[in-house]
Every structure is written in C-alpha cells, then in structure tokens.
Amino acid sequence: MSVVSRSVGNAFRNKIRTSAVVIILAVAIGLALSMLVANQAVASKVDSLKASVGNNLTVNPAGSRGGLGGGEPLTTAELTKASAVEHVTNVTGTLSVRFSNAAAETNTSTGGNGPAGGQGGPGGGFGASGTTSLESAVEPGSLGQRNNSNGSSGSSPDSGQGPVAAPAGFSIPIQATGVSTSTTATGAAINVTSGAQLTDFAAESKQALVGSTLATKNSLTVGSTFTVQDRTMTVTGIFDAGTEFDNNAIYLPLAATQTLTDQTDQLSSLTVTVDSIENMAATQTALTAALGADKVDVTSGSANLDSAITSLGSVQNISLIAFIASLVTAGLIVLLIMIMVVRERRREIGVLKAIGASNRTIGAQFVIEALVLVVMGSVVGAVVAAFSSNPIANALVAGNTSTSTTAVGVPGAGPGGAGPGGGFGGGEDFTRARGAFAGAEQLIGTVSTSLGWQTLVFGVAGILLIAALGALIPALLTAKVRPIEVLRGE
Secondary structure (H helix, E strand, O other): OOHHHHHHHHHOOOHHHHHHHHHHHHHHHHHHHHHHHHHHHHHHHHHHHHHHHOOEEEEEEOOEEOOEEOOOOEEHHHHHHHHOOOOEEEEEEEEEEEEEEHHHHHHHHHOOOOHHHOOOOHHHOOOOOEEEOOOOOOOOHHHHHHHOOEOOOOOOOOOOOOOEOOOOOOOOOEEEEEEOOOEOOOOOEOOEEEEOOOOOOOOOOOEEEEEHHHHHHOOOOOOOEEEEOOEEEEEEEEEOOOOOOOOOEEEEEHHHHHHHOOOOOEEOEEEEEEOOHHHHHHHHHHHHHHHOOOOEEEEEOOOOHHHHHHHHHHHHHHHHHHHHHHHHHHHHHHHHHHHHHHHHOHHHHHHHHHOOOOHHHHHHHHHHHHHHHHHHHHHHHHHHHHHHHHHHHHHHHHHOOOOOOOOOOOOOOOOOOOEOOEOOOOHHHHHHHHHHHOOHHHHHOOOOOOOOHHHHHHHHHHHHHHHHHHHHHHHHHHHOOOHHHHHHHO
C-alpha cells in the first residue's frame, strides 16, 4: 500500500474524531479567510477614497459658502496664483448663479414684491442674478416657500409674526454654473446623456447644457432654444446629475455667464487638483498663504478623509493580526491532534521502522494525513468565509469609525447657487459642503467583500504550510526513536 493511500485511509480511521477536527479547523480557517478578505476589501476602500476625494481642494471666498456669508468674489488673479503653487496640477474656476422665471418675476414685481417688498432680490427674484424663459421642474412646496420667505415679519421685529411667505406665484430659481471646461465644479466630467458637451466657451457663446428634469419640464431636446436674460441659448446636450434638484439646472460657458450676469472676471469657487494625496496638507497650507487667509477658505474634498483613512488603517491592522492569529490557531490545532495521533501509533511507527521505513516516509505519512483533514476543513471554512466576511468587515469598520454629525441644510448651489442677493441652493456645492461636514462613517459607507480565487489560494496555502509543520514536528520526533525501544515500551 502506498504512503498516500495509507495516509488518506488513516485520516478516516476514527470518523467521530475526524468530523470533530474538521469542524474545529473549519471555524479557524473560516475566520482566517474572513479576516484576509476583510483586509483586502478595506485596502480597496482606502484606494477608492483617495481616488475619489483625496486629491481635490476647494477654494471659496473667506466667510462664504454656497452664496451665503460675506467676502469678496474670487477672480482670475486668484486662479493664476493658485496655479503657481507647488504640487498643483490643475485649477478650474466656476461661477454659480440663479435665474428666476421671467414670467413669474414679472407677476411678482407687479404684485409689489420687488425690492420694496423685501423679498430678497430685484423684482422679487429672491437673490437671482437674472431671468430665463425656463420653468423650474421642482415645485417649491413647504420647504421652498419657507427657505425663500422674507426673514422679517413685514411690520415690526416685536410684532410676534412669523416670516412673510414667498408669494403665491413663486417658483424655484434655475440653478446655473458657468464652466470653462466640460467638467463639474468638482472636476468630474458632466454626464451628458443626449447631445454633446459644450465646445464654445467665448463670452458670446449661445451653447447650454440642460438637466434632464428641467428639459422634460420645458419640452426641450437637443437643438431646442430658450432665453437667458436677452440671449437665445441653444441646447447642445442633456445631462444627468443623479438627483431631481441637480437636474433642475443648466451649465453655461463661464465667460458667457459672467457677461450675462454682469460679473466680469468673477468666480464663485476654485477647484484645485493636487498631484498626490500625500501633498494635500502642505498644498492646502501653501494655497492659504498664497491667496491670503483673510480672502479665501481652502478646504479639502472631505474634512473627514484623514479620519476615515486612519480608521480603515486600524481595521487593516486588526484584520491582519486576526488572520495571523487564526493561522497560528489552526496550526496549533493540527499540532495537538497529530501529537495525540502519533502517540496512539507509536507501535505502528516502530513496526514501520523495523521493516525499513525511513524517517522521511513516516513523516510524509502523517503530514499527508494532516493535510487531508486541513483540506476538508478549508472547504467548509471557505463556505463559512463566503457568508461571514462581509458582516465581519463592516462590523470592524463600524467599531473603529467615529461618527460625526452630518450638517443638514448647508446652503449650496449647483450647478449654480445663490446669486448676489443670497438664497438657498443645492447640488454640487451642497454636496461638497455636506461632505466637508459628514462624519467618517458617512464617508466610508459600507465595505463590500468578495472571496476571489486568488484570496482563497493565498489563504489556503498559508494554512496548509502551518498544518504541514504542525504534523511534521511530532512525527519526526517519534520517528527518531529506535524501533526496539518503541516495541519494548508497548
């Protein structure tokens, strides 16, 4: 009988013990594989976070965010200075504005809710920078009426009355963003689903991209026209920004937006791309010094990115330590089992030695027997890991991530924002502001795991190596005993 067949047969000599050993090994191996999968999933999450928000800085006027607060507009001079800062690879400027519906503004002005009515902007425009023929695709509802109401009572501060509501004909302003390239304020490409990107960025340009919900509301298709101020614009493309509010917006060439709103050379924000995540902090400090701390606020793509990466780094360390500990545990289990098996078969070892079996043959027999048990345990353990790795990974992440309060109702704009007169916006600036205040837990979200064949091969190879050592040590120690001593002892 060959060594292999004898070893396989010996592995099933005691079926009850074999079943118990396989179950115990399956738990240890399943935990080891789960930790290895969690470690790799967290590493992928870290790379994903760095790629998505790790290398962008946002420059806003000091004290201003999304059209609220104070400060002075940015200009191309600040853009040029920012471009010259070390480690900066690209700087793009945008101008966020709002356009009210021309017909609604006429009705509002007729009703006396213009500047005299105190409703916020010219002709009751609620901070709008101009007018458009487009009708908003978003109904104001209670929140829209509340956010765009007059902040005073209309009589005296002590009258006890609440804010004056927006007029009955009020409609949500159209958010607009002036861009110099076919990208959003965060530097990502605009997702044009129909038509083409902007190509004419001159001050006289008549091109525009329209959000999908706004286009549907106004029955616009590629090639349709609408007006902004006194200029007829042509729809070159329809874009999808992912939400109803963000799709109630338009993109215009930056120079054209500046001209139409009489904001020549003005910018709402700068998006600065840094060459590496490692240079983010130094570049943020350098930008603040170059542009002036009293003139600009420089923020990272997410204020909690460092916290999130640190938390994920802790999870990586924990999962790696747990993987090694599980491997060692599996090895100890095999070692103890094989010590017991070897002691039970001392007489058998003595007989094999007496008939000429070498130490290598005896050692190989017990190693193969142990590997049979480990292979069976690995099969069951892989099934365990497939179902347990995802909850284990997310439990580790949740346990090592501090939760911060997400700022709700942060004013923003976008595409677009509050015009010179103020008001509330949303979209990209809102997303940026929300991300800046969101806790690390919100930034990380969930971690998705996958037990691929590479991970399985790597994990099982490590387990088999530990198991082989655990089986070989007791077998070789016993095999060194002389046959006559073993048989005399029996």
